[in-house]
Amino acid sequence: AQTVTQSQPEMSVQEAETVTLSCTYDTSESDYYLFWYKQPPSRQMILVIRQEAYKQQNATENRFSVNFQKAAKSFSLKISDSQLGDAAMYFCAYSSYNTDKLIFGTGTRLQVFP
Amino acid sequence: EAQVTQNPRYLITVTGKKLTVTCSQNMNHEYMSWYRQDPGLGLRQIYYSMNVEVTDKGDVPEGYKVSRKEKRNFPLILESPSPNQTSLYFCASSSGMVNNEQFFGPGTRLTVL
Numbered sequence: 737a738q739t740v741t742q743s744q745p746e747m748s749v750q751e752a753e754t755v756t757l758s759c760t761y762d763t764s765e766s767d768y769y770l771f772w773y774k775q776p777p778s779r780q781m782i783l784v785i786r787q788e789a790y791k792q793q794n795a796t797e798n799r800f801s802v803n804f805q806k807a808a809k810s811f812s813l814k815i816s817d818s819q820l821g822d823a824a825m826y827f828c829a830y831s832s833y834n835t836d837k838l839i840f841g842t843g844t845r846l847q848v849f850p
Numbered sequence: 851e852a853q854v855t856q857n858p859r860y861l862i863t864v865t866g867k868k869l870t871v872t873c874s875q876n877m878n879h880e881y882m883s884w885y886r887q888d889p890g891l892g893l894r895q896i897y898y899s900m901n902v903e904v905t906d907k908g909d910v911p912e913g914y915k916v917s918r919k920e921k922r923n924f925p926l927i928l929e930s931p932s933p934n935q936t937s938l939y940f941c942a943s944s945s946g947m948v949n950n951e952q953f954f955g956p957g958t959r960l961t962v963l
Contacts, residue, residue, distance in 0.1 A: 740892075781940060781954035827892060836881045836944045836952060837908070840892035
C-alpha cells in the first residue's frame with residue numbers, strides 16, 4: 737500500500753522569504769501523480785501544484801515549485817517570496833496512475849510572519 | 851461555474867440520529883468520493899463511485915453508506931452516527947481521465963454528541 741509522510745507538523749516563514757515543505761512517499765508503482773493541496777482557514781481544498789512521475793522536469797506554478805526526486809521518493813514544495821495569504825495547512829497527496837483516489841499526508845501548517 | 855456543493859456546511863446532531871450529507875457536482879464527472887479529515891491524520895477516503903450505480907469502499911467505510919443514483923449526486927449517509935464520526939467531511943469529483951485532478955466541495959463540519 738502507498739503511504740505519504742509529512743514530517744513537519746508546523747513551519748514558519750518571514751514574509752518575502754522562501755520556505756520548503758517536505759514530503760516523502762512510499763510506493764512500488766512506477767507511474768503515479770503527486771500533488772500539493774493548500775487548505776486556508778476557509779477549509780477549502782485548493783490544488784497548488786501537480787507532478788506526473790514520468791516527467792523528470794519539476795513542476796512550477798508562479799511562486800510555487802517542487803523538487804521531485806523519484807529515486808528518493810521525495811516531493812518537496814518550495815514557496816518563494818512568501819505572502820501572508822500563503823498561511824495555510826498544506827497537504828501532500830499521491831494518486832496511482834489508474835485511479836482517482838488520493839492518499840494524503842498528515843499536513844504541514846505554515847505560518848507567515850510580517 | 852464549475853463546482854462541487856455540499857449540504858449542510860455545519861451539522862450538530864446526537865448519537866443514533868440518522869443523517870445525510872448531500873454532494874452534487876455540475877461538471878458531468880464520472881468519479882466521486884468522500885473523505886474525512888481528522889487532526890493529525892490528514893484526509894482519508896471513505897467511499898468512492900466510478901459511475902452511476904457503481905460504488906466501493908475506501909479506507910475507512912465503517913459506519914457510512916453511499917448511493918449513486920444520478921451522475922451528479924453522491925450523498926453520504928450515516929445510519930446511526932457515533933461521536934467518533936465527528937469530523938470534517940469533503941466530497942470530491944473528477945473526470946476520471948488521466949489528469950487525475952480532483953475538485954473538492956467546501957466541506958461539512960459534523961459534530962456528533
